[in-house]
Amino acid sequence: MNYEKKNQTENEVTLTINAEQITAPKTLSVIQALWHAGYPRVKGVGCLDGVCGSCSVMVRRADSTELTMELGCQLLVEEGMDVFFSVFDTPSQHSYDLSEINTSWDVQTEFHRIFPEAEKCRHCGGCDKVCPKGISIESGVDLAVKGRFRESGELFVECVMCNLCMTGCPEFIDPNHVGLFSRRVTGYFHTRPSNLINQLEAIRTGELDVDTSDDEQVTVMNGEKS
Amino acid sequence: MNSQLINSKVMNNVLLHPKSQAKELTDWLHGNGGAGLEKALSATHDIIPVIQEAGLRGLGGSGFPSYKKWQFVAEQSGNPDKYLICNGNEDEPGTFKDVFLLSNSPNQVIEGALITALATNINNIVFYINPEQKTSLESIRSAVEQWQASEFFTRVEDKLAQPLNIRVMASSGHYIGGEETAAIESVEGNFPFPRGKPPYPAVSGVHGCPTLINNVETLANVPHILKNGAKWYQDLGCGESYGTKIYCLSGDVLNPGLYELPMGTPLSELIYTYGNGMLLEKKLKAVFTGGVSSTILTPQDIDVPLDFDSVQQRGSSLGTGAMIVVSEGTGIVKRVTEYVNFYAHSSCGQCPPCKTGTFYISQLLNKIDTGQAKGADLDSLINLCKILPGSGRCHLLDGAIKIVDSSLHHFEHEYKSSLSI
Amino acid sequence: MTLNAPISYQQALDNYLKKSDFPAPQAIPDEELLLKQFHPDHREGTITTLQVGPNKGDACHKQLADILQADSRIDAADLAGARIEETDILVIGGGGAGCAAALMAAESGARVILATKLRLGDSNTVMAEGGIQASVEKSDSPQAHYNDTLKAGHNKGKKELIKKLVMDGPETIRWLIQQGMQFDLNEFGDLLTRKAGGTTANRVVYFRDYTGLEMMRILRESVKNSSIDVRDYCPSVELLSNESGHCAGAIISSLNDCRYVQIKARSVIVATGGIGRMHLNQFPTSNHFGATGDGLVLAYRLGAKLRDLDSFQYHPTGVAFPQHLSGTLITEGVRSAGAYMINALGERFVDELKPRDIVAAAIIKECNEGRGVTLDDNSQGGQGVWLDTPGLEARNPGLLKQRFPKLIKLGLKSKIDITKVPMLIYPTLHYQNGGVIIDENGLSSIPGLYCVGEISGGIHGRNRLMGNALLEIISFGRRAGLQAVKARQLRGHKQISIDHISNLRRELMQNGMSMEKKSPLLFPDYAKYDTEEKLDIKSRFSKCEVCNL
Structure with missing residues (x-):
């Protein structure tokens, strides 16, 4: 992974990253381009796989007035691109403990207590526009407000908690946390797999155990069981 | 805003003249009122030429020649319905003139609106008022009722050859609701999201009908112009400028308040003559003009005539006429932070670069202002000011950037010294 | 071994598209030999013998040995003026293992600080898919x-x-369900399961291909809604020891203000993960940005014994093209x-569900022997074999979309419709099989020092099964969290210091080793x-030239 080795001008592009002009091979992501050009970058870099949400950037492409939000590790460099790394702390204003919701009957009331802003959604569509994963956030919030948590959570499957919708929400709803709440209550109250429960019981009673003494014998035992 | 803040001893007072201050219609008609509307009724086709000759411009901040807007709307004939929105959403920091006019002299505004309707053949007038300004709402409601019961009103309807609907509505209270297209959305009953242009409101506004939007102060001038003539209005101004302007003087001056002065009065005169100079006799450091959405004026601009063109030549804008004076000893970063926080809070949300951008800027400014920022944060701020402009649908984002950018230009040292070691 | 002319991307794609049927590959006659010849662990000249520390005399990868036998980043003098904080439990690392440990410790009523180099959750856990x-x-x-598990680890794993x-x-x-995690279920609400390479039963439970995400x-949300004090951007640069050589805390170096903070703790749980970003043998890696083996170094200096330092997992299917991914x-x-996996000639060459080390070695063999796809564009370099997603789609229409949304997205980013065109893959450095020797509660050979997750060794022997890492981080994370609270030093430490650094330096000098590398x-x-x-980027407003403050 030596980014300095390559030096083919015909395959390079020039772009601006945090006001620094940088030339880099066009096969690189903007983070790789920064490294290639020898600029240190430590914060705002995470999994490099597009799922941790730490590398959100603002991008203005050449000849465009539009400014988009994307994930730097997933963004291929382009000629004339202008990129700004946004590294800001965005703590959620909402706090809750699943174990304090007594039954699934209480979820809806609790939701509105924890997220009182959610029903104030003004439907500006900003969250949908800003989401680098293309999630229908506004609908997700709507569904949660209506108490349809399973459906709401399903919309947030690909959410990486980059918090862009949070900073983009004029009503301070914290939409990604609404989505995560929806997902969590669904798992917490409605996932009761019988195969898992049976196995837990068999382990509790000692019916299932592991013998570490001898590999041969182990195979036989296993054969008998199945 | 209470009436102690107005200074009526000033020459050339028109809108703030005691004869214009009348809550009751009868009082208004005994004072300055009625004559303008009479003239308008007798010769509706002359209204726009008179306004054009007088050189009336949009006093809500745009400075756009009023007659042009009117003419556009007047020319629209495809739709039987047309709307006039009298924009009283006034919500910017440092601006408090419309609330005064609406509360204390609603009649000159209403008469102005009626004349405008005659000129442009408008049959729907909406008084669009900030809901926080309870007295404005009460006062304009009561005045509208009196007008509707008056003989004038019937004559206007007859002239229009159709019923004239007047509605007084509370706006949503959102700052962004003052933007033209956002006001239209609001009148339609929606959240005040600014729309893209074109189509321009003059062609397609409220419910797709031609719509004219004028500021309260602009409309208030109309009866006086009609009554006294274009020449009279022109002569009110200083130098090249026409008419008067209500300046909202606030901040570190001895006598803050509303001053209706000839358009083009120098900044020095406003601050030192009318405002009685700086509080505690401190040195002037900066002036945030026009409802903070423009660049900062500094002591070297103290001679600037306060009219649209002159202020623009200094890279700033007159805007609403708000002049927020800042003295030495006040931190520019703190002030800018306060204003940008206001913007971040007011961004409507539909353009992510604006909402997120103002949020980032406000975060950075708060960090710098509280001494927790590093050089890299200041770099980020500067970079944001470069990358953000132009990416919002309305001017809110650009306004926020302008003030940060100009404060960085003039007071970079203050930003630097706020950084933590 | 015959060396043919390299087969270009286009030529190989033609070969692939021509075939409609891919017969099963021949069985590998000698798997151990395949590993010896082609697995990167066995590459000549990459293994050395450790000369200092508790594992003196043991085999170790050269690049890893370099950092285990390097000088500390700090001197005692650097701690002058460094703030001291106290807590019951210090967790180092913000991935799944760290969160599980911190949650259990906090639940037991302990004061917990979780310090992480990046942000909470910026980890390998979040990327785990299968x-x-x-x-x-x-x-x-x-x-x-x-x-x-024992068999896949070549019988080298610790049975207990x-x-x-x-x-x-x-x-x-x-437990995960109780934190609010969802899994893929069948129509009766039972957990769906599937096989992994090297498993004899359907045992992998999953949530689409976003299991780790x-x-x-949900772990991040649980932690943030708990009493745990989370410190983002706070890498640990050294452990602290007490008068008896027990672990007594750590020194963190904040990336926010470039200051050192000493955190005194009754117990320390290190969950710093692996070493992918050291790019062993110049391999690309699937690991996150911070996977640089920090915890191993810290634990080794304090005297913790490590194992299997020459054994790493190269995941068979890393993206080989496009380069930015x-x-x-x-x-x-x-x-x-x-x-299936298909070589450049359009043939299967290995049972795709063999353990990862075998499959990775088989891919490298194909490429080394001229049956790999060679990227002809010289800006890319590199080789690979096809991952036959179009075939999978043809046999199970709709399956990709339903089960592997992340993979579909990856294809889109690569401008490849994976239902029609195969992705080019090559092994990627994925996992450190060995690590700190631990007991069943994650305790290392040093009292007060717990190591959980990828940093620990012994569970996976010399090769890990898919799905066992996620299980390990939660299982052992929770164990360590509970035990660390139970067994914490109740009376606190008499004296804390970094004296063990002096021992390290002494040993390095006595062995004539370079002190240059830190x-x-x-x-x-x-x-x-x-x-x-x-x-980050140099600031023109910097007051301090060194640290950009």
């Missing part, structure tokens, strides 16, 4: 899970640890679901953390 192993089916048993791991499986899934975001992982789940690395060299101004 799933988590737990024997939940009637046809399966912890015993079978145990057997498979494996037993704990597999017996914890079902309970771990229950789902797990990490190179090294990115494609889940083994795709092969579990039935995707560790832990904290960041890969290309991030320029040490060489330039420390933080």
Whole structure:
């Protein structure tokens, strides 16, 4: 992974990253381009796989007035691109403990207590526009407000908690946390797999155990069981 | 805003003249009122030429020649319905003139609106008022009722050859609701999201009908112009400028308040003559003009005539006429932070670069202002000011950037010294 | 070995598209020989012998040995003026293992600080796709899970640890569900399971190909809604020891203000993960940005014994093209679901569900012997083989979209419709099989020092099964969290210091070793953390030339 080795001008592009002009091979992501050009970058870099949400950037492409939000590790460099790394702390204003919701009957009331802003959604569509994963956030919030948590959570499957919708929400709803709440209550109250429960019981009673003494014998035992 | 803040001893007072201050219609008609509307009724086709000759411009901040807007709307004939929105959403920091006019002299505004309707053949007038300004709402409601019961009103309807609907509505209270297209959305009953242009409101506004939007102060001038003539209005101004302007003087001056002065009065005169100079006799450091959405004026601009063109030549804008004076000893970063926080809070949300951008800027400014920022944060701020402009649908984002950018230009040292070691 | 002319991308694609049927590959006659010849662990000249420390005399990868036998980043003088804080439990690392440990400790009533180099959740956990192993089916048993794990690890795993791991499986899934995690279920609400390479039963439970993402975001939310004091951007640069040589805390170096903070703790749980970003043998990696083996270095200096330092897992299916995504992982789940791997001649060459080390070695063999796809564009370099997603789609229409949304997205980013065109893959450095030797509660050989997750060694022997890492981090994370509270030093430490650093320096000098290199690395060299101004792009407003403050 030596980014300095390559030096083919015909395959390079020039772009601006945090006001620094940088030339880099066009096969690189903007983070790789920064490294290639020898600029240190430590914060705002995470999994490099597009799922941790730490590398959100603002991008203005050449000849465009539009400014988009994307994930730097997933963004291929382009000629004339202008990129700004946004590294800001965005703590959620909402706090809750699943174990304090007594039954699934209480979820809806609790939701509105924890997220009182959610029903104030003004439907500006900003969250949908800003989401680098293309999630229908506004609908997700709507569904949660209506108490349809399973459906709401399903919309947030690909959410990486980059918090862009949070900073983009004029009503301070914290939409990604609404989505995560929806997902969590669904798992917490409605996932009761019988195969898992049976196995837990068999382990509790000692019916299932592991013998570490001898590999041969182990195979036989296993054969008998199945 | 209470009436102690107005200074009526000033020459050339028109809108703030005691004869214009009348809550009751009868009082208004005994004072300055009625004559303008009479003239308008007798010769509706002359209204726009008179306004054009007088050189009336949009006093809500745009400075756009009023007659042009009117003419556009007047020319629209495809739709039987047309709307006039009298924009009283006034919500910017440092601006408090419309609330005064609406509360204390609603009649000159209403008469102005009626004349405008005659000129442009408008049959729907909406008084669009900030809901926080309870007295404005009460006062304009009561005045509208009196007008509707008056003989004038019937004559206007007859002239229009159709019923004239007047509605007084509370706006949503959102700052962004003052933007033209956002006001239209609001009148339609929606959240005040600014729309893209074109189509321009003059062609397609409220419910797709031609719509004219004028500021309260602009409309208030109309009866006086009609009554006294274009020449009279022109002569009110200083130098090249026409008419008067209500300046909202606030901040570190001895006598803050509303001053209706000839358009083009120098900044020095406003601050030192009318405002009685700086509080505690401190040195002037900066002036945030026009409802903070423009660049900062500094002591070297103290001679600037306060009219649209002159202020623009200094890279700033007159805007609403708000002049927020800042003295030495006040931190520019703190002030800018306060204003940008206001913007971040007011961004409507539909353009992510604006909402997120103002949020980032406000975060950075708060960090710098509280001494927790590093050089890299200041770099980020500067970079944001470069990358953000132009990416919002309305001017809110650009306004926020302008003030940060100009404060960085003039007071970079203050930003630097706020950084933590 | 015959060396043919390289087969270009286009030519290989033609070869592939021509075929409609891919017969099963021949069995590998000698798997051990294949590993010896082609697995990167066996590459000549890459292994050395450690000369200092508790593992003196043991085999170790050269690049790893370099950081284990390097000088500390700090001197005692650097601690002058450094703030001291106290807590019960200090957790180092913000991935799944760290969160699980911190949650259990906090739940037991302890004061917990969680310090992480990046942000909470910026980890390898969040990227795990395939799933988590737990024997939940009637046809399966912890015993079978145990057997498979031991066998895949070439019988080198520590039996007691494996037993704990597999017996914890079902309970771990229950705990995750109680944190609000979702899994893919069938129409009756039962957990769906699938096989992994090297498993004898359907044992991997999963949430689409986002298992790690789902797990990490609920753990992060749990942590943030707890009493745990989370410190983002706070890498640990050294452990603290007490008068008896026990672990007594750590020194963190904040990236926010470039200051050192000493955190005194009754117990320390290190969950710093692996070493992918050291790019062993110049391999690309599937690991996150911070996977630089920091915890190993810290623990080794304090005297903790390590194991299997010459054994690493190269995941068979890393992206080989396009370059900006190179090294990115494609889940083994795709092969579990039935995707083949095809060489440049259009032939299968290995049973795709063999353990990872075998499959990776087989791919390298194909490429080394001229049957790999060679990227002809010289800006790319590199080789690979096809992952036959189009074939999988043809046999199971709609399956890719339903089960592997992340993979579809990856294809889109690569401008490849994976239902029609195969992705080019090559092994990517994925996992450190060995690590700190631990007991069944994650305790290292040093009292007060717990190591959980990828940093620990012994569970996976010399090769790990898919899905066992996610199980390990939660199972052992929870164990360590509970035990660390139970066994914490109640009376506190008499004296804390970094005296063990002096011992290290003494040993290094006595052995005539270079003191030039410093560790832990904290960041890969290309991030320029040490060489330039420390933080991010140089600021024209810097007051301090060194650290950009």
